[in-house]
Amino acid sequence: MDMKTFGYLYYKARGYEPEAILREAELSEEEYNFFEKNLSTVLAEIEECRPQAEKIGTDFVRLTRYIYERESDQSMNFTRPDAVKVRAGELVALPAIGKIEMPGITLQKAIEQRRSLRKYSDQALSMDELSFLLWASSWARDFRSNERMEITLRNVPSAGARHPLETYVDIRRVEGIKPGLYYYHPIKHCLVLLDASEAKAIQIFEGCMRQEMIGTAALNIILSAVPYRTVWRYGQRGYRYLYMDAGHVGQNIQLASEAIGGGSCMIGAYLDEAMNDALGIDGVEEFVIYVASVGKKCSD
Ligand SMILES: Cc1cc2nc3c(=O)[nH]c(=O)nc-3n(C[C@H](O)[C@H](O)[C@H](O)COP(=O)(O)O)c2cc1C
Known part of the structure; x- marks a missing residue:
């Protein structure tokens, strides 16, 4: 739409x-x-x-109380969901986690100076900086898989370690990476190119209701949720946790953006249909849950 x-x-x-x-x-x-x-x-x-x-809000809070929960799909031995999605496309390697130069800013400083930044300089982000942002927000430091359970562990908490969020990056100015929409693979720590067209960048700008920072950011991180990963374990209550999980990822994006001498703005005002369509997801089994624009600060 x-x-x-x-x-x-x-x-x-x-x-x-x-x-x-x-x-x-x-x-x-x-x-x-x-x-x-x-x-x-x-x-x-x-x-x-x-x-x-x-009245869906009040119904949602009331009907996701534990008291109404039936036995979960997990305890009924339903097939476990995969921990990560597979997206096909041209791969782009990122600087390895152990090799990236972590910024020297203290946590206290990052928290103290964090603000929503909506105006960015023209400066591109380096690949190290992109790698750092993804490390902080989405990278899987551990992956465990067997027939009954598959999980990742990341630098953010997630209810039941279900980590239902997927990460897409709308790259506009990153040194050494052509602009385009990418999927981030949290285990392989690499990007998968989904679409490098100008039309896709416009669709994302429109999908975020033409909020200016989307068009001027060095990159936009688009987070989607795969609800069944969490619902398999927690039933409908799991939907509550998706949004809590997204908040943790958002905060790490905000702090990591400060740490690289930039800033970010979290975005909840977007057209669901347009953004789901932009990522090629159905809006039910996977849907956009949060967006963040990121860029360097202007000098003035
Ligand atoms: C869930 C959420 C959604 C938000 N959506 C938008 C948005 O769509 N557009 C925008 O300009 N700011 C958005 N913001 C940023 C808030 O407006 C901002 O955090 C608030 O005004 C406080 O300012 P500060 O972050 O600089 O402290 C959002 C923040 C959150 C946490």
Whole structure:
């Protein structure tokens, strides 16, 4: 879904008059008429879901109490989910973990100076810096696999060590790596090129509702969740943990960004449909959960 389609649906479903929809969603009359003709089923679905959507938060918190849990898929010996996804594509090696120069900034300093940074300099990140960010947020320091259980252990905590998050990097300015959308393999510590087109970069910018920092960042880290990895063990309560896990990863991205003389901004305002589509994921078995823009600080 692009911003125009979203804009039409958003304002139409809220009962705006046609002129207001044209203005707010920045539509031409032709675009408006096209949407009027083609989006009536989507609008009907929005209407139908709205009563449920209006109270889903309270229902979610109530119905994911332990008291309602049935026996988990894990305890019923359902096939274990894999710990990591496999994405095919051209591989890009990253500086090995033990070899990267870790920045000298203290933890106290990193925490003290952390702010959401939304303006970046034109400076590219080095491969060492990228490697460091991924080490801090997503790298698997251990991998254990047998028939009954497969886990990774990382530099962030995760409920039951399920680590349901996958990491994608929308690279715009990193020395030695061509711009494009990459998947990060947390065990092999390498990138897999998914799409190097300009159109993909635009889709991600649009998907994040044209927030300026997405377009000016040196890179954007897009985190997705594979819920069944956690749900297999915790049932529906596992959905709570996905968001907690994402918070830990986000904080390490923020602190690691400070440590490399840069900064980051965590982003929760994105269009689910557009971002899931950008990564080629279905939005159910895997969905985008959090985004972070990262770049160097401006000198002024
Ligand atoms: C879950 C979450 C979602 C956020 N989403 C956005 C966003 O979409 N756009 C944005 O500009 N900032 C976003 N932020 C950044 C907050 O606006 C920011 O953390 C807050 O204003 C406090 O400022 P500080 O981080 O500089 O202390 C988000 C932060 C969090 C934790």
